[in-house]
Amino acid sequence: MQDTANPIRVVMVTGPSGAGRSSAINALEDLGFEAIDNLPMSLIPRLLDGPPLPRPLALGVDVRNRDFSSESLIELVDRLHRLPNAAVELLYLDCDTDTLVRRYSETRRRHPLSPDDAPLIGIEYELALLEPVRARADVLIETTGLTPHHLRAEISRWFAPRDGRPMALSIQSFSYKRGLPRGVDMVFDVRFLTNPHWVPELREHDGRNPQVAAHIEADPRFADFFTRVHDLIASLLEAYVDEGKASLTIAFGCSGGKHRSVALAEKMARVLADQGWRVSKRHRELERRKLMAASEKQG
Structure with a gap:
C-alpha cells in the first residue's frame, strides 16, 4: 500500500464525450502521470490498495464504463477522498452543446449513448446524466473555445509539478x-x-x-x-x-x-x-x- 506520509496523487478525468477527455489524459501522461482509461470503477480502490505506485495516476472515467453512473462515481470519489494514502482530484472537462454537435459532425463519430440516432440526442442525455458529477468537480475546465494546444496548456497549469503552490x-x-x-x-x-x-x-x-x-x-x-x-x-x-x-x-x-x-x-x-x-x-x-x-x- 502507498505510504500515507507520501500519498499518491490521483486525477480522475471525466466529462461529456467530445469535450477533450482523451486529450487531457494524454497531456497528463506527458506530465509524468500513469494513465489508465476506462478501468472499471469497482477496480480503482483495489488498484490503490495494491503495491506502492511510483507515479501519480490519471484515471479516465466516462459513460462507456460498464458500471458507470453519476451516483457511483460521486460515491467512489468520496470514498477515495477518505483514503490516507491518496490525494484525489476530480477533473471535469465541460463543453457547450453546439460545440459538441459540431465536433461530432466534423469527425463523423457516433455518440456512445445514441449510436443509431443523431449525436444531439446522446449529447443532451449525457449532459443531463453528468450534471451531478459536474457540480462535484474539484477542477472544471471549459473546453468550448480551447484548441488541443490550449487544453494541454490548461492541464499543465493545473497539474504540472511546481514549487511553492502545489495545491x-x-x-x-x-x-x-x-x-x-x-x-x-x-x-x-x-x-x-x-x-x-x-x-x-x-x-x-x-x-x-x-x-x-x-x-x-x-x-x-x-x-x-x-x-x-x-x-x-x-x-x-x-x-x-x-x-x-x-x-x-x-x-x-x-x-x-x-x-x-x-x-x-x-x-x-x-x-x-x-x-x-x-x-x-x-x-x-x-x-x-x-x-x-x-x-x-x-x-
Missing part, C-alpha cells in the same frame, strides 16, 4: 436554500451583508456585475469581514500544503446564491490568484440557472 483552490458560491455544496472544506455565511436583491436596478444582475459588487462592498461591515476571512484562509493554506492536501474548496453562501456569495467568491478568487495560488471559480446557482435556460431553449 489547487476552488472558490465557490451557493444558496443556503439548496443546501451546502458537497466536498467543501470551508464555508462562510455572507447573508448579513446588504442584499442587492432589494435594489430594483441591481436585482437582475449577479455578483459579477461591478455595480452589484460595489454596492456590497459599500456595506460598512464588508471590509473588516473580508480582511479577517482572507487572513484566516491565508494562514491555513501553507499548513494544508505541508499536510500534502492537493486541493481545497472554499464556499461563500447567501440566500439566493446570486449576489453576495458570488461577489465574495469573485473577489477572494481574484486576491488569491494575484498571490500566486491556482484558483478556479464555481457559482453553483448561476450554473444551474444557465443549464435550466438552455434546457428550456432546447425544449
Whole structure:
C-alpha cells in the first residue's frame, strides 16, 4: 500500500464525450502521470490498495464504463477522498452543446449513448446524466473555445509539478436554500451583508456585475469581514500544503446564491490568484440557472 506520509496523487478525468477527455489524459501522461482509461470503477480502490505506485495516476472515467453512473462515481470519489494514502482530484472537462454537435459532425463519430440516432440526442442525455458529477468537480475546465494546444496548456497549469503552490483552490458560491455544496472544506455565511436583491436596478444582475459588487462592498461591515476571512484562509493554506492536501474548496453562501456569495467568491478568487495560488471559480446557482435556460431553449 502507498505510504500515507507520501500519498499518491490521483486525477480522475471525466466529462461529456467530445469535450477533450482523451486529450487531457494524454497531456497528463506527458506530465509524468500513469494513465489508465476506462478501468472499471469497482477496480480503482483495489488498484490503490495494491503495491506502492511510483507515479501519480490519471484515471479516465466516462459513460462507456460498464458500471458507470453519476451516483457511483460521486460515491467512489468520496470514498477515495477518505483514503490516507491518496490525494484525489476530480477533473471535469465541460463543453457547450453546439460545440459538441459540431465536433461530432466534423469527425463523423457516433455518440456512445445514441449510436443509431443523431449525436444531439446522446449529447443532451449525457449532459443531463453528468450534471451531478459536474457540480462535484474539484477542477472544471471549459473546453468550448480551447484548441488541443490550449487544453494541454490548461492541464499543465493545473497539474504540472511546481514549487511553492502545489495545491489547487476552488472558490465557490451557493444558496443556503439548496443546501451546502458537497466536498467543501470551508464555508462562510455572507447573508448579513446588504442584499442587492432589494435594489430594483441591481436585482437582475449577479455578483459579477461591478455595480452589484460595489454596492456590497459599500456595506460598512464588508471590509473588516473580508480582511479577517482572507487572513484566516491565508494562514491555513501553507499548513494544508505541508499536510500534502492537493486541493481545497472554499464556499461563500447567501440566500439566493446570486449576489453576495458570488461577489465574495469573485473577489477572494481574484486576491488569491494575484498571490500566486491556482484558483478556479464555481457559482453553483448561476450554473444551474444557465443549464435550466438552455434546457428550456432546447425544449
